[in-house]
Amino acid sequence: MRSSWPPDLIRGLIAHHADPIGHLVGILSGARPRVRDGCFLYVSGRGLAYLLLTRRGYSAITLGHVIVSAREPSDAIWRHELRHVAQFERIGCAFLPLYLLWYARHGYRAHPLERDATTPTTLFDA
DSSP states (O other), rough: OOOOOHHHHHGGGSSSTHHHHHHHHHTTTTTTEEEEEEEEEESSSSHHHHHTGGGGOOOOETTTTTEEEESSHHHHHHHHHHHHHHHHHHHHGGGGHHHHHHHHHHHTTTTTHHHHHHHHOOSOOO
């Protein structure tokens, strides 16, 4: 069976170190990926996505170029998650430990990466 995905997206299936984690979360949520704006999107209101997201009050998580959402993301949520993709690309391997450290220190609302994703300013603008 031939894939309908562009060849560069197939090569980019694991373009970032966090992509495999995102694919695993999406698959363990019983979702099938689709491509949107150059990212892989998994939408599922059950399984691991439900446990990781909705119980904490979140609607989506970004891991590299993979976005897992508990429901179809609104335009605002999608822009927010795409900003996290840009952060992953800019920060690289340090993103996950840095995110967790800042989360422990600042919480969600005052988290510098979340604030940047909510209101894109100049933190990661070129």
